[in-house]
Amino acid sequence: MKHVGSSVFPFALALLLSFSWATWSHTHENFLQCMTLRSENSSSTSKLIYTPPNSSYSSILQISIQKPRFSTPATPKPLVIVTPSYVSHIQAAINCSQTYGFQIRVQSGGHDYEGLSYVSDVPFVLIDLINLRSISVDAENNTAWVEAGATTGEVYYRIAKKSKTLGFLAGVATTLGVGGHFSGGGYGTLLRKYGLAVDNIIDAQLIDVKGRFLDRESVGEDLFWAIRGGGGASFGIILAWKIKLAPVPSTVTVFRVNRNLEQNATKLVHRWQYVAAKFYEDLFFRLRLTSVNASQEGKRTIQASFISLYLGVIDKLLPMMQESFPELGLMREDFIEMSWIESILYFAGFPSDESLDVLLNRTSPTRSHFKAKSDYVQEPIPEHGLEGIWQRFYEKEGETARALMFLTPYGGRMSEISEDATSFPHRAGNIYKIFYGVFWEEEGTAASERHISWMRRLYRYMAPYVSKSPRAAHVNYRDLDIGSNGKGNTSYRRASRWGNKYFKCNFDRLVQVKTTVDPANFLKNEQSIPLFSSGWKKGGD
Numbered sequence: 001m002k003h004v005g006s007s008v009f010p011f012a013l014a015l016l017l018s019f020s021w022a023t024w025s026h027t028h029e030n031f032l033q034c035m036t037l038r039s040e041n042s043s044s045t046s047k048l049i050y051t052p053p054n055s056s057y058s059s060i061l062q063i064s065i066q067k068p069r070f071s072t073p074a075t076p077k078p079l080v081i082v083t084p085s086y087v088s089h090i091q092a093a094i095n096c097s098q099t100y101g102f103q104i105r106v107q108s109g110g111h112d113y114e115g116l117s118y119v120s121d122v123p124f125v126l127i128d129l130i131n132l133r134s135i136s137v138d139a140e141n142n143t144a145w146v147e148a149g150a151t152t153g154e155v156y157y158r159i160a161k162k163s164k165t166l167g168f169l170a171g172v173a174t175t176l177g178v179g180g181h182f183s184g185g186g187y188g189t190l191l192r193k194y195g196l197a198v199d200n201i202i203d204a205q206l207i208d209v210k211g212r213f214l215d216r217e218s219v220g221e222d223l224f225w226a227i228r229g230g231g232g233a234s235f236g237i238i239l240a241w242k243i244k245l246a247p248v249p250s251t252v253t254v255f256r257v258n259r260n261l262e263q264n265a266t267k268l269v270h271r272w273q274y275v276a277a278k279f280y281e282d283l284f285f286r287l288r289l290t291s292v293n294a295s296q297e298g299k300r301t302i303q304a305s306f307i308s309l310y311l312g313v314i315d316k317l318l319p320m321m322q323e324s325f326p327e328l329g330l331m332r333e334d335f336i337e338m339s340w341i342e343s344i345l346y347f348a349g350f351p352s353d354e355s356l357d358v359l360l361n362r363t364s365p366t367r368s369h370f371k372a373k374s375d376y377v378q379e380p381i382p383e384h385g386l387e388g389i390w391q392r393f394y395e396k397e398g399e400t401a402r403a404l405m406f407l408t409p410y411g412g413r414m415s416e417i418s419e420d421a422t423s424f425p426h427r428a429g430n431i432y433k434i435f436y437g438v439f440w441e442e443e444g445t446a447a448s449e450r451h452i453s454w455m456r457r458l459y460r461y462m463a464p465y466v467s468k469s470p471r472a473a474h475v476n477y478r479d480l481d482i483g484s485n486g487k488g489n490t491s492y493r494r495a496s497r498w499g500n501k502y503f504k505c506n507f508d509r510l511v512q513v514k515t516t517v518d519p520a521n522f523l524k525n526e527q528s529i530p531l532f533s534s535g536w537k538k539g540g541d
């Protein structure tokens with residue numbers, strides 16, 4: 001089967017004409033029969049296949065969908081959901097999807113910003129890895145095997161149960177699936193000290209498009225390189241990662257101080273750009289920018305929140321901050337000492353008395369509508385440039401706590417790792433990364449368009465101040481605008497444009513690896529790594 005699109009036409013047509021119950025039950029029957037035939041663990045296959053007539057289909061689909069914008073009645077739904085319990089189930093699901101000409105989408109945590117792990121406009125099978133999430137921590141050797149369906153919260157929890165002085169460097173949110181999250185880099189509060197999740201992966205297990213079970217040794221260095229930063233979904237289905245755990249002190253210090261425009265926020269943010277990436281690497285000093293109501297009725301201001309983690313005690317941090325950033329006026333009362341695992345709860349926004357069990361909860365606290373983008377900053381933005389950002393936050397869509405930017409400092413370990421050591425390329429030369437997010441509750445396309453177009457205006461405004469040639473972006477902050485005609489319509493021909501933004505100099509090698517391991521382009525989504533074609537042009541802008 002060369003091209004998924006052509007062989008599925010009858011199914012697509014049937015879908016459009018709306019499946020009858022009989023058609024569904026036929027699909028179910030066929031797929032189940034195929035799975036049972038192909039799976040070594042055939043006795044259990046009947047309990048892991050869901051088609052729409054099944055009363056559990058919707059709830060299974062909903063559990064992992066984190067972005068309601070991609071779960072409206074009009075959103076295309078999977079023909080079949082498979083929730084594998086064993087490797088052989090995944091192998092069978094790949095074989096049977098190919099046999100019936102269905103595309104597959106793989107989901108670990110379901111956080112993809114554009115819903116690519118559970119939405120496709122061709123008939124598809126959703127492989128949901130929710131049942132493959134065991135974690136085994138080896139505290140003696142400072143390593144762990146984590147299955148792809150585990151969340152970051154579960155990883156932190158299991159490590160903390162074994163040791164108070166070991167942690168791992170992954171995302172701040174605790175509901176991210178390690179299958180998708182690590183594939184695109186995976187950064188958190190330890191990035192300046194130890195780099196990204198991908199910098200600390202020492203082995204992996206995956207199933208390739210032929211259904212073969214591979215590990216680091218059998219996978220070869222090219223593919224092992226590609227899956228560490230090249231984004232999920234292009235090269236195979238990741239089953240598990242072996243990670244190197246990170247030593248952390250038994251006491252760490254956090255602080256969060258807010259300064260608004262009346263408290264010199266503009267000057268402080270400007271100054272922050274000169275210090276944050278140069279600090280001692282034990283300090284993660286992040287900025288969150290948002291607009292808030294000022295004390296007077298109806299007036300708004302910009303709030304800069306300086307949020308930090310220091311791998312040490314207050315007595316060491318306080319003099320350091322007073323010396324290198326006296327303008328912020330930090331005092332002893334601003335700091336809190338805690339254990340590293342408590343700092344995970346703190347950064348994820350949980351109250352300080354919350355039980356660690358909250359880390360095992362896979363449901364995101366917020367399920368608002370949402371659009372995000374990213375940028376990398378290499379030269380400090382001048383004060384007048386910052387003031388232009390504030391103007392955009394004062395527009396209706398930027399209103400109180402509904403839009404925000406996170407500025408995450410680079411430097412430290414991030415600058416020491418070469419651009420091609422893994423397929424994640426954003427290293428030395430970046431002062432910080434920007435995350436832009438806008439959230440809304442109103443339903444309907446009009447509200448979506450209004451908020452998304454606000455985000456696009458802010459992004460256009462930022463162009464002079466951020467990285468150029470290419471204007472780099474973070475693949476884990478997936479954005480289908482990149483490489484599209486500006487209306488979210490992605491043209492496949494423009495793949496090299498987003499490819500160069502996400503992967504920079506590593507894009508060509510990713511294309512080569514993809515062409516070798518999946519020559520029929522079976523694993524494909526709107527921004528998967530494309531096959532080599534002589535027509536590729538190096539991207540710009």
Ligand SMILES: Cc1cc2nc3c(=O)[nH]c(=O)nc-3n(C[C@H](O)[C@H](O)[C@H](O)COP(=O)(O)OP(=O)(O)OC[C@H]3O[C@@H](n4cnc5c(N)ncnc54)[C@H](O)[C@@H]3O)c2cc1C
Nearest residue numbers: 108109110111112117171172177179180181187232233238
């Ligand atoms: C609230 C929130 C906070 C975040 N914070 C951070 C942060 O601090 N640091 C950071 O780096 N990122 C952060 N992210 C971004 C996050 O890393 C990405 O959204 C990531 O892709 C999520 O992975 P997932 O498995 O949950 O998502 P999914 O939607 O399941 O997967 C994402 C992509 O990977 C593919 N994929 C998933 N599992 C596999 C697998 N097993 N094998 C092959 N391909 C697979 C999917 O098909 C999809 O294309 C945050 C996102 C959110 C929503």
Ligand SMILES: *[C@@H]1O[C@H](CO)[C@@H](O)[C@H](O)[C@H]1NC(C)=O
Nearest residue numbers: 046047048049050054055056
């Ligand atoms: C729904 O699907 C599950 C998993 O395959 C199965 O165990 C269950 O019996 C089905 N329920 C109905 C009502 O068909």
Ligand SMILES: *[C@@H]1O[C@H](CO)[C@@H](O)[C@H](O)[C@H]1NC(C)=O
Nearest residue numbers: 040041042085086087088089
């Ligand atoms: C089949 O299931 C058994 C447990 O019942 C498990 O030990 C074995 O690894 C499974 N085989 C495969 C290939 O997944």
Ligand SMILES: *[C@@H]1O[C@H](CO)[C@@H](O)[C@H](O)[C@H]1NC(C)=O
Nearest residue numbers: 001038094095096098099210
């Ligand atoms: C599925 O597996 C069978 C048995 O191993 C094999 O003959 C067939 O070619 C496979 N189909 C696909 C599409 O890979």
Ligand SMILES: *[C@@H]1O[C@H](CO)[C@@H](O)[C@H](O)[C@H]1NC(C)=O
Nearest residue numbers: 136137138139140141142143
């Ligand atoms: C640690 O690694 C060694 C060598 O690989 C191994 O023999 C030992 O069993 C490991 N320890 C644990 C607790 O697994």
Ligand SMILES: *[C@@H]1O[C@H](CO)[C@@H](O)[C@H](O)[C@H]1NC(C)=O
Nearest residue numbers: 262263264265267327328329
């Ligand atoms: C703002 O900065 C000026 C000096 O630039 C200083 O005099 C003033 O005290 C600062 N205001 C606050 C609230 O920190």
Ligand SMILES: *[C@@H]1O[C@H](CO)[C@@H](O)[C@H](O)[C@H]1NC(C)=O
Nearest residue numbers: 292293294297298299400401
């Ligand atoms: C901010 O002010 C607006 C208008 O005065 C009000 O509607 C809104 O609820 C306020 N938001 C918060 C978080 O106080």
Ligand SMILES: *[C@@H]1O[C@H](CO)[C@@H](O)[C@H](O)[C@H]1NC(C)=O
Nearest residue numbers: 357358361362363364365366
């Ligand atoms: C898990 O988190 C969600 C969202 O915050 C919450 O609604 C739910 O009650 C939590 N579940 C448990 C078991 O605590």
Ligand SMILES: *[C@@H]1O[C@H](CO)[C@@H](O)[C@H](O)[C@H]1NC(C)=O
Nearest residue numbers: 121484485488489490491492
């Ligand atoms: C996307 O745009 C191209 C031309 O730019 C057009 O041919 C195509 O039909 C559009 N696709 C969708 C899904 O809108």
